[in-house]
Amino acid sequence: MIKKIFKILTAILTAAALSCPVIASFAADSTFAETFVSKITPLRIIVCLLIGFFIAFIIVSTMRSKLYSVSYNDYAGGYLEYDSSGLTYSKDTFEYDRVEKTALPDRDDD
Amino acid sequence: MANLNEYKCPLCGGALEFHAGSQKLFCPFCDSSFDPGLFSETDASLSDGTSGSEGSETVVTGQDNGFKQDVHNTWADGETDGLYTYVCKSCGGEILGDSTLASTMCPYCGNPVVIMGAFKGDLKPDYVIPFKFDKKQAVAALEEHTKGKRFLPKVFRALNKINEIKGIYIPFWIFDTDTSGDYAYQGTKVEEWEDSRYRYKKTSYYKVERQGLVNFRKIPIGCSEKANQAIMESLEPFDMSQAVDFQTAYLAGYVADKFDINTDVSWERAKERVVNSSSNYFYKTVKGYNSVVQKHGTVTILEKSAKYALFPVWMLSTTYNGTQYTFAMNGQSGKMVGDLPMDKKAFARWLILLTLGIAAGLFLISVLFI
16 A cells, blocks of 8 residues: 555656646746745745645554564454355335425526 | 463473464474474363353343353452462463463463463453464564554654563454344435426435344454553454464463453443444445434344453554553454554644645636636
């Protein structure tokens, strides 16, 4: 799973690097710099940091979990004798339906 | 005084030890090997009684009819003080042990000794799984266990000195049980569609009933107070097809304890695992629904029986920063378990760098394309 995550990260950074020609082409446009600067807002930065922290926390938590290998085994599925086990009664009975309807937004008629 | 037994080489008189590699008793003095079966006469003083027992109960009502034959750990006169001394036949040294000690090494001469009284009558194990991995392999397995762990302090690996390594036969109760289950669920199927004016969502509710038999074989539950139960459960599975009839010869060179948790107490843990697995089994039979909610479930224990077995475990301990870390290796499969310390600085470093890297990538993409 760690390898998959690193592949995804690499793909993101590669896409960012590959977009450099795109950035270069944008840079030729005099309005690009103004547009770029105008998009650097505190909200955008905070949202990116929050999402980045969330993803990073999942990754490092997965890496940390490798340090811990002792835990109770609350199941005995590995000792189930499938040959002698099985259903003796199985019944699915319809009880009732419940229908909800939501009005669609009005469409403008021409 | 308890009857001690030491396995001596018939050729040179040296102390024999059970060798995991060859599965034979090995003399380290003259390099001779002997099949454990050659020493079966030594066990003639042990009775043949097995510690099997049967009974039935219903989980819901809580009426426990108990086992047909309870296993009693009866003490001989004078054995109630909790601490016992034995005299080594080879050097005369005193061996100190508690009431559960069954096999050990003489601390003076290193001779392996088996305390025959620990296995008499109802205390005789039904099975033993011999060690398949030796001490060197256990140490190598611990080194392997510490590899590839990015948050393990580098100092831990460098300074990793094993304080103690012991091959121990841990006592387990092995439970067989037949159960029946009766479960009811509510299942829902959801259908959505829309017309020109409304969006519709129809939820159909079903009553789902399932009954059946679920049988379990050879559930191992540790029955030694000294053994950490979480570690023992983490070491599973043990392959019972490789278990052999108990012979004290297999214990030579290893430490062994006898049980001090009786079947009734161990059965509670086994029952908990059985009920969880039964619930899972029936839940998986309910298919074709968007959601399934259990309404009621009953597991009835139809039959249960218990056998007593000794399983091989290598216990290793090391100290780091004043804290003792215990590791255990399944002496049959080689599976190593044990919690490792975490380098908090490395954890924080990785978290910060990953956060900044991912945030930078997301920021760039959002500025260019959004």
